[in-house]
Every structure is written in C-alpha cells, then in structure tokens.
Amino acid sequence: MGVFLYFLRHGQTAYSLTGGYCGTPENDPGLTPEGVAMAQEFADTYAALPWTAAYVSPPTASRGNG
Secondary structure, three states, rough: OOOOOOOOOOOOOOHHHOOOOOOOOEEEOOOOOHHHHHHHHHHHOOOOOOOOOOOOOHHHHHHHHO
C-alpha cells in the first residue's frame, strides 16, 4: 500500500467570511458554527481511514473552536 497525504485547511472563521487573513497570535479567531460543521463533516467522512499521523498548525482554527 502506498502513502496517502490529505491536506485540509481549517473550517470557516469570521475572518475567512470577509476574505481576511488570520493566523498570528493577535489575530486568531476560532471557528464559526459553520466551520465547526465543516470540520465535523470531514471527521465523519474520513473516520474509517487508517490514520497514522496528523500534523496541525498552532492557530486556534486548526485545533477546534478554542
């Protein structure tokens, strides 16, 4: 079996709704309710895969709703 890489961006934030950039400690919003739903949909869809590792960035949006 080969190696499969999945790249996933965090779900919707208040800043992504307006085209803004987030990711610095001063500018790190959590997910909107829609963003939480997006993350849950990904988790439900890919839960059966044999995950070996997951790597995430430190911003709040990539870890959940803070």
